[in-house]
Amino acid sequence: MSIFEYMEKYGHEQIVFCYDRTSGLKAIIGIHDTTLGPALGGCRMWPYEKEEDAVYDVVRLSRGMTYKNSAMGLNLGGGKAVIIGNSRTDKSEEMLRAMGKFVQSLGGRYITAEDVGTNTEDIATMALETDFVAGRAELSGDPSPATAYGVYRGIKACAREVWGNEGLQGRTVAVQGLGHVGSYLCKYLSDEGARLIVTDIFPENVERIVRQFGATAVKPEEIYGVECDIFSPCALGAVINDETLPQLKCRIVAGAANNQLREPQHGEVLKEKGILYAPDFVINGGGVTNVAEEYTAVGYSHDRAFAKVGQIYDKLLVVFKIAQEQNITTARAADVMAEQRIARLAQLKRMYLPE
Amino acid sequence: MDLFDQMQKEGHEQVVFCHDRASGLKLVIAIHDTTLGPALGGCRMWPYANEEAAVTDALRLSKGMTYKSAAAGMNHGGGKCVIWGNPATDKSEELFRALGRFIGGLRGRMVTGTDVGTVPDDFVWAHAETDFLVALPEAYGGSGDSSVITAFGVWRGMKAAAREVWQEDSLKGRHIAVQGLGKVGAKLVDHLAEEGCRLTVTDVNPDYANRVKDKYPQVALVAAEEIYGVDCDIFSPCALGAIINDQTLPRLRCRVVAGSANNQLAEPRHGEALQERGILYCPDYVINSGGLIQVADELMGYNHERAFKKAAAIYDQLRQIFSIAREQGTSTLRAADLLAERRIARLGAVGRIYLPE
Numbered sequence: 129m130s131i132f133e134y135m136e137k138y139g140h141e142q143i144v145f146c147y148d149r150t151s152g153l154k155a156i157i158g159i160h161d162t163t164l165g166p167a168l169g170g171c172r173m174w175p176y177e178k179e180e181d182a183v184y185d186v187v188r189l190s191r192g193m194t195y196k197n198s199a200m201g202l203n204l205g206g207g208k209a210v211i212i213g214n215s216r217t218d219k220s221e222e223m224l225r226a227m228g229k230f231v232q233s234l235g236g237r238y239i240t241a242e243d244v245g246t247n248t249e250d251i252a253t254m255a256l257e258t259d260f261v262a263g264r265a266e267l268s269g270d271p272s273p274a275t276a277y278g279v280y281r282g283i284k285a286c287a288r289e290v291w292g293n294e295g296l297q298g299r300t301v302a303v304q305g306l307g308h309v310g311s312y313l314c315k316y317l318s319d320e321g322a323r324l325i326v327t328d329i330f331p332e333n334v335e336r337i338v339r340q341f342g343a344t345a346v347k348p349e350e351i352y353g354v355e356c357d358i359f360s361p362c363a364l365g366a367v368i369n370d371e372t373l374p375q376l377k378c379r380i381v382a383g384a385a386n387n388q389l390r391e392p393q394h395g396e397v398l399k400e401k402g403i404l405y406a407p408d409f410v411i412n413g414g415g416v417t418n419v420a421e422e423y424t425a426v427g428y429s430h431d432r433a434f435a436k437v438g439q440i441y442d443k444l445l446v447v448f449k450i451a452q453e454q455n456i457t458t459a460r461a462a463d464v465m466a467e468q469r470i471a472r473l474a475q476l477k478r479m480y481l482p483e
Numbered sequence: 484m485d486l487f488d489q490m491q492k493e494g495h496e497q498v499v500f501c502h503d504r505a506s507g508l509k510l511v512i513a514i515h516d517t518t519l520g521p522a523l524g525g526c527r528m529w530p531y532a533n534e535e536a537a538v539t540d541a542l543r544l545s546k547g548m549t550y551k552s553a554a555a556g557m558n559h560g561g562g563k564c565v566i567w568g569n570p571a572t573d574k575s576e577e578l579f580r581a582l583g584r585f586i587g588g589l590r591g592r593m594v595t596g597t598d599v600g601t602v603p604d605d606f607v608w609a610h611a612e613t614d615f616l617v618a619l620p621e622a623y624g625g626s627g628d629s630s631v632i633t634a635f636g637v638w639r640g641m642k643a644a645a646r647e648v649w650q651e652d653s654l655k656g657r658h659i660a661v662q663g664l665g666k667v668g669a670k671l672v673d674h675l676a677e678e679g680c681r682l683t684v685t686d687v688n689p690d691y692a693n694r695v696k697d698k699y700p701q702v703a704l705v706a707a708e709e710i711y712g713v714d715c716d717i718f719s720p721c722a723l724g725a726i727i728n729d730q731t732l733p734r735l736r737c738r739v740v741a742g743s744a745n746n747q748l749a750e751p752r753h754g755e756a757l758q759e760r761g762i763l764y765c766p767d768y769v770i771n772s773g774g775l776i777q778v779a780d781e782l783m784g785y786n787h788e789r790a791f792k793k794a795a796a797i798y799d800q801l802r803q804i805f806s807i808a809r810e811q812g813t814s815t816l817r818a819a820d821l822l823a824e825r826r827i828a829r830l831g832a833v834g835r836i837y838l839p840e
Contacts, residue, residue, distance in 0.1 A: 130534040132509050132567070135502035142585070145498040147490040154487045179485040212487070230497065235590035 129180075134187045143186070144234065148226035152218070153211065155227055156182055157238055158190030160206040163474045166236055167207025168262060168420060169193035170243025171227065171254075173215040186210045192386075192409060193416075198466035199443060200413040201436075202420045207238045215245035224250050228257030236260050241419055242271075262419040267428045271415030274433065276312030278414025278440040279384045282406050283317075283358060285444040286380040290404050294441075297321035300356040302378065304348075305363025306333040309384045313362060314341055327351040328363070358382055366390040368405075373397050382406035395457040407462035410443055486538065493546050498538070499589070503581035509568065510582055512593055513541035515549045515561040518831045521591055522562025523617070523779055524548040525598025526582070526606075530569040537567045547768065553823035555772035556793070556800050557779055562593045570600035576608045583612030591615050596778055617778040626785040629774035634670035636773030636794040637743045640765050641717060643801035644739045648763055655679040660713040660737065663722025664691040667743045671721060672699065685710040686722070717741055725749040727764075732756055741765040754816035758808075766819040769800055 131143055142159040159167045169190055176182040186208050194206025211227065213219070231240050231254065241263040242251050248265045255261045263271060283301070288294040299322050303310055306328040314324055314337050324343035327350070328334050334345045346354060352367075353375040361367045365387035373394065381388065381403055388408045389395050398405045414437040421433035443465075451461035486498060499512040514522045524545055531537040541563050549561025566582065568574075586593060586609065596618030597603050603620045610616055610623060619625035641659075642652040657680050661668055664686040675682060676699050683703040686692045692704055705713065711726075711734040718737040720726050724746035732753065740747070740762060747767045748754050757764045773794040780790040800822070808818035 131500045132502060132534050135500060135509075136504075139504060140502060142502070142588075143500040145486050145490065145500075147487060147495060147497070149491070149494060154491075179487055233497065233589065233592055235588055237588050 131183065134183070138187060138191050140187065140190065142237075143183070144230070146227070146230040148223070148230075151220055151223035151226045152213075153223045153226045153230075154213070155209055155211045155230060156186045157209045157230065157234065158186035158207060159234075159238055160190040161194045161470065162205035162237060163470050163477070164198060164205050165203040166239050166260070166423075167193070167205040168197060168202075168239040168241065168416065168423070169206060169208035171209040171211065171240045171246050171251075172243040173211040173213055173219065173245030175214040175218075176210070176212050179212070182210050182212050194470070195463060195466040196409040196413050196416060197420070198469045199407075199410045199462055200417045200420070201439070201443070201469070202417065204239070204420055204423070208243075209238070209240055211245070219250070221253060224253040225257045228254035228261075231260050232258035234260075239423065262422050264422075267422050268419045268433065270308070271418050272308035273312050274418035274437050275384055275412055275415040276309045276316065277434060278417065278437045279309070279313050279360070279362070279382065279411055280316035281438050281441040282411035282444050283360065283380070283382045285441040285448075286358070286382045286404050286406050289445070289448050290379050295320070299323070299358060300325060301358045301360055302326075302351055302354045302356040303343075303360045303362060304328075304351045304367065304383065305361065305385065306330075306337050307363070310362035311337065313360065313384065314343065318343075325351070325354050325356060352376060361385040361388050368394045368398065370394075373401070376401070376403060378403060380404045380406070382411055383408075384412045386412065389459060392457075392459065395459040399457050404448070405458050406444055407447060407459045410447060410462050411440060413437075413440060413443075489539075489542055493542060495542060495545065497592075498541070499585070501582075501585040503578075503585075506575055506577035506581045507568070507573065508566065508578045508581045508585075509537075510585060511537050511541045511565050511567070512585070512589070513538075513545035513563050513565075514593055515542075515545040516827065517560035517592060518827045518834070519553055519560050520558040521560060521615075522548070522593045523552060523557075523559040523775070524561060524563040524593075524595060525618075526564035526566065526595040526601050527598040528566040528568055528570040528574070528600030531565075531567050534567070537565050541565045549827075550820060550823040551768045551772055551775065552779075553826050554766070554769045554800060554804070554819045555776060556796055556826075557772075557776065559594075559779055562595070564593070564595045564598075566600070574605060579605050579608035580612050583609030583616075586615050587613030589615070594782065617781045619781075624781070624785070626777050626781050626787075626790065628666070629777045630666035631670055632777045632790060632794050633667045633743055633771055633773040634674065635791060636776070636797045637667070637671050637719070637721070637741065637770055638674040639795050639798040640770035640801050641719070641739070641741045643798045643805070644717070644741050644763050644765055646802065647805045648738050653678070654717075656681065657717060658683065658713075658715040659717045659719055660684070660710055660715040661719045661721060662686075662707075662710045662726065662742065663720065663744065664688075664695050665722065668719075668721035669695060671719065671743070672702070676702070683710070683713045683715060711735060713737075720744040720747050727753045727757065729753075732760070735760070735762060737762060739763045739765070741770055742767070743771040745771065748816065751814075751816060754814040758814045763805070764815050765801055766804065766816050769804065769819050770797060772797060 144157040146155045190208035197204040284294040302325045318341040326343045352372040358380040359378040361383035369390035497514040501510040545563035552559040621627040661684045714736045717739040720742035728749035
């Protein structure tokens with residue numbers, strides 16, 4: 129598909145190809161929609177085999193950020209950047225600084241942050257050349273605790289929806305993936321008295337969680353079929369698919385992973401099976417909500433940021449209400465909520481105010 | 484070919500695809516090189532057959548602007564905007580205002596104005612959204628008709644060529660064949676007649692030809708096709724492009740080619756052919772840069788005197804180009820490229836010196 133075909137189909141404003149001869153930087157910045165404010169989204173570095181793969185990724189991910197940022201109630205549009213290259217071997221100071229200059233060249237229409245293949249140090253290097261970065265170590269820092277807190281709050285909203293009671297004491301939660309986010313989440317759940325069944329492809333992660341929280345360990349492929357109240361995918365995407373769906377024995381799917389549904393139709397299947405699905409881009413929006421706090425008029429405050437992350441609880445209740453009223457999947461309801469906010473605030477923008 | 488492959492090959496910094504759903508705007512902004520300053524280049528509107536054609540045009544034209552600005556001694560990089568659309572049917576206020584917002588979003592890295600398919604009035608709409616525009620109508624602060632300064636620059640360029648070939652700036656008594664008597668050609672004739680040149684001229688439009696003949700009865704009028712074979716000192720193409728080609732080259736009986744037309748050489752090799760025949764060619768993109776110099780001056784608040792002073796320096800730029808061509812035994816076209824590249828490299832290096840803000 130050509131660039132303009134993508135832009136017309138998905139509603140992108142701007143796709144920017146950036147090249148720097150000295151460092152070999154090849155980057156694409158996607159700005160999807162800036163109705164709500166500057167486009168915020170991470171900068172991914174990945175060894176794409178083909179240019180069109182990189183284009184497709186930036187198109188898809190920048191659009192996702194519009195929905196996520198809107199759903200989180202942030203005054204930010206959706207954007208994303210991808211650097212074509214191997215993050216272990218191709219990164220250099222000059223490449224990251226060139227990237228910083230290109231971010232600066234957009235004058236604040238795009239704000240970058242860390243993502244797959246980039247880290248806080250890389251963002252600090254980019255920040256030598258641009259004002260428009262978020263998630264610096266000395267400000268909001270590692271987004272994982274905020275993401276985990278948001279997922280925890282989201283799980284409680286689901287519990288309230290299903291059982292009329294947000295308490296998790298005695299509930300069994302199956303956690304898939306014990307990286308940064310998964311680990312912090314286990315702590316929240318364990319502190320509230322939930323029973324944990326866990327898995328990870330790295331045995332040392334599993335041993336640590338078993339030791340800390342007395343969790344029950346299962347093999348990675350067994351996690352889908354365990355008897356539990358809540359299944360919490362915190363690792364891979366596309367884990368809700370034709371193979372896993374028949375195995376699920378939970379009432380709720382609520383986790384931190386991106387793109388949990390392989391296809392939108394798998395959201396329908398969950399609905400038919402009576403499993404409540406917490407749309408991924410809403411429940412995992414804690415990280416972006418936390419970094420976005422750096423861009424508020426008053427600047428970053430940990431307490432204020434976490435208070436906002438906690439409101440993921442309320443956002444999900446709104447999503448569930450829309451789903452019920454319109455008899456649609458919760459995933460679709462989350463899109464509706466995000467789109468409605470953009471459309472309504474665009475109307476508000478029309479009113480002229482002298483500067 | 485992938486876009487990054489093309490950018491790598493031609494050295495482009497940035498290619499910006501802009502789309503606006505409300506107006507249907509599809510805009511490609513190509514920024515080639517900004518070592519010398521903000522990218523400057525016109526905004527073309529054209530119903531390209533496909534996206535690739537639009538991108539290729541933007542890439543090619545933006546690179547040309549880098550060389551043009553650099554060789555003309557300007558403090559601008561090269562850029563170009565292309566709107567993929569039909570200028571006859573697709574123009575609207577919202578389209579040009581969306582364009583203005585995208586130009587504004589680049590915060591001055593790109594400055595644009597009228598080009599093929601757009602007119603100054605289109606940018607009055609865009610001006611509601613951004614200041615990074617040139618060649619606006621005079622009522623909106625534009626510098627107005629640029630044919631006067633373009634003709635002036637060509638005249639100055641001819642003097643540089645005369646210095647190179649005959650060791651004197653004066654064109655008095657030289658025989659000059661002018662092809663095209665439109666806005667620029669007619670004004671060039673004014674300079675040349677005043678200096679006492681012998682003139683042979685042509686234009687496909689008899690009104691234009693007769694107007695010059697009425698004003699200067701001593702001028703010889705010839706049929707359009709005959710202009711190439713006129714036995715003269717300087718052939719001055721001020722109309723079409725690609726007029727130096729395999730058919731016309733054997734007919735030329737001049738010592739200098741110096742005119743305002745764009746893309747005078749059908750192919751680069753025709754520049755070499757001129758060199759082999761001992762004909763001095765004033766690279767078109769340098770000698771015709773007066774118009775660009777004028778609109779660029781608008782960014783500093785247009786000053787007529789300053790703009791003409793800068794346009795007069797086309798003389799010095801061409802002298803440098805002839806000197807490079809002589810020293811390196813290359814065509815003047817190649818020498819102009821070398822001058823541009825050398826200037827960019829040296830000023831890029833000068834920029835290393837740290838200045839506290």
